[in-house]
Amino acid sequence: GQQVMQIPQYQHVQEGEDFTTYCNSSTTLSNIQWYKQRPGGHPVFLIQLVKSGEVKKQKRLTFQFGEAKKNSSLHITATQTTDVGTYFCAGRGGSYIPTFGRGTSLIVHP
């Protein structure tokens, strides 16, 4: 079945440093979504990417979808303590339901 791998599992950064998490699929995706889960909270939808090579920005967050539609990345510029949480990608292949990656936990040290 479809597998979505996400790296790294954890990332410690100093406040102000940049952060990137990567998502790779074993199959071509029709779209990919990103979610954020704050500690003790629930996953919250951030964005969806559909087109090959698509790049979307939300303030300090930049999302990319690979040309082959098998990988994606989330980059945060100048992290803040409010960025703390786990970031999940969820890739949708042939099934209606996307497959979630294991997530990357971001820890920001002030």
Added chain:
Amino acid sequence: DAGVIQSPRHEVTEMGQEVTLRCKPISGHDYLFWYRQTMMRGLELLIYFNNNVPIDDSGMPEDRFSAKMPNASFSTLKIQPSEPRDSAVYFCASSGGQVYTEAFFGQGTRLTVV
């Protein structure tokens, strides 16, 4: 809209007892999902419904787990009998429309089986 509502928020039960988790999806959403989240396995899809009909329950770990959706505004996930390894956070999520856009998650139920 109040979003996806789950109850209870926390549940502590003894091994062997029956546990029922409840979910009210967002009104108008025709897809409902049950997920389980643990440190070891991450976020796992257990089962999902479309228009109250179970579509895929391949993620349900064992026969001890069952889920129902008697109407568009209510779903339950039951574990009977419960075991310590069932301890996890269980999320319900819903989405709407023919094109999957995003899933709205509830606050989750933290289950502890002792």
